Amino acid sequence: MTNDPVSDEQQRRFTQLAWPYLATVLRTARYVASSEADAEDLAQDTMIKAMRAIDSFRDGTDMKAWLTTILKRTFIDKLRADQRRIQPQGLGDVDHVAGPNVPVGAFDDDWPEPEELLNQFEDEAVIEALKRLPEDIRWTLILVDVEQMDQTSAAGVLEVPVGTIKSRAHYGRKMLRDLLYQMAQKRGWVTAVENPSL
Amino acid sequence: MKYENPNHERLDEATRRRLARLASKPVDTTRLEARLNKAIESQQPSNHLIQSTRLRWWRPVSRVAAMVAVVGLIGLLFTSMGSNPAIASTTDLVRVHREVMAGEPGLVPVANFAQATDAIQRMWPQAPKLPEPTVGQIKASCLHNVADHDVACLKLEFNGEPITMVVGHSREIVCSAAHRQVSRDGRTYLVHDRDGVRMVMISSQGRWVCLMGSLSIDELIEVADGLRF
Known part of the structure; x- marks a missing residue:
């Protein structure tokens, strides 16, 4: 990345091709950053990098995936700069989110009307649950389910095989449901399950 | 993905x-x-710096005069960079729309896009290049002021209904906060509804554009989709 001035042509291509995805970039940044201020910084850095690198974007390819790749790299750079390390997590490393003795998917047989119950949650509650998921799994759900990116593109952005994306998405949805089910219990929307691990 | 239990597929979906x-x-x-x-403005090439490099070879008197001009330019640049873009309030925009609809005295009747561009350029030489509407008819043009910044206005007609199109520099004007977004064909529109006036806004290539009227949001987006930037 150089500090050369941005040419008019670069700016024109950037505003035409990348600017319409500003909301997508900011939304994704909000789901991965720890605060609103961090999210805006992350989104701004991503867009500035995209403008400087716009010559490397090939017309006809997926702008959303391209910007998301820049966003993810910028996010990782920021974590490293904060001297915090990303711990890549395999699925085997994460066997619970709802509690120490609660295996992932433990509540799946207890959902009465999944669609109805899930729609009772306000967006903020779903986002809160999403933010509690492990990094790699959260990124997968954001790309595949929120942003509706196809699995091949998501695999490209996250630099993992497509099979990993499929497993993470499936496993991540279960984890998310566990967290939401517990919220539903606390809110009295469903009856508490005594021993969900059985 | 194979599901252990048919309920899991339902849950996943x-x-x-x-x-x-x-x-x-x-x-x-x-x-x-x-x-x-x-940030984008600050990334632009600084012409004054290029100029000052060339000045080294000028005669001393000319150099002093030129340096004064350069200092002035730098001052101007800093002044303009220090000012944030103003937010176009929907209240202001409704006022502009109503004045255009009422046929205010400054409204210049025009028959086509070239005439509209000429009329705007005569009134405001620094006006942003107007995006050309490819659907609807152009009826008139005028200048207005929104949040202390000049904007160019065109009165259009689409499906028999009048529309006001407002165009400003996006470095000077940004959209107000309360909005929802609609994405279509790779463009993202910001949508407002205020006092019965529907608005569709877009920022593109240094220009901020607002289309407003009593037409449906879909119809306004159809006109916005047809804008040639």
């Missing part, structure tokens, strides 16, 4: 749909747009 709904949650990008516009 319901979870997918719930997460997908998050993408329709409005995202207020106003502050980020303002920050980016400022």
